[in-house]
Amino acid sequence: MIIQSGELQQRERKYEGELPASILELEGDPFLRAAGAIHYELQAQRLAQELLVRGALDVELECRCARCAEWFRCAVRVPAFLRSYELVTENESIDLTADLREDILLALPMNQLCSEGCRGRCVVCGINLNKQTCVACHARQKTAAWDALDQLNLTE
Numbered sequence: 001m002i003i004q005s006g007e008l009q010q011r012e013r014k015y016e017g018e019l020p021a022s023i024l025e026l027e028g029d030p031f032l033r034a035a036g037a038i039h040y041e042l043q044a045q046r047l048a049q050e051l052l053v054r055g056a057l058d059v060e061l062e063c064r065c066a067r068c069a070e071w072f073r074c075a076v077r078v079p080a081f082l083r084s085y086e087l088v089t090e091n092e093s094i095d096l097t098a099d100l101r102e103d104i105l106l107a108l109p110m111n112q113l114c115s116e117g118c119r120g121r122c123v124v125c126g127i128n129l130n131k132q133t134c135v136a137c138h139a140r141q142k143t144a145a146w147d148a149l150d151q152l153n154l155t156e
Helices: 097-106 135-150
Strands: 002-004 012-019 032-034 038-047 050-064 071-086 093-095
Touching: 038 097, 050 097, 071 097
Parallel strands: none
Antiparallel strands: 002 093, 012 038, 032 050, 038 050, 050 071
């Protein structure tokens, strides 16, 4: 998204619309996929030799759950986008794309979870514990953990 500073002339201007999700550069990312366009509501204001841009961003992404590895939809909102750009000439083109991308990616949670109660995957057989229960694996795992104690000889 490019703003021409010469269009503002010491007044505020509103920008609303959508940007393609391709600016997020998520192609090939194993944990994130774009599910829709980026919606923006921005205000730009020229202050002497400075351009102030503020507003909000919204995008819907498909994320891979950190526990069960299933895909789910995740709404990402940047409620307070704020950037200041120094203006060198009277009519400059200011490209906001990299800053918009950065704020959206920083708004993502570190561990994306499909739900707070996600049970993840079985560490033995790998099935999704949100959908199935693997009784045999858990029984084997519990007994195997205590097997070493059976070999312990306390009489010596």
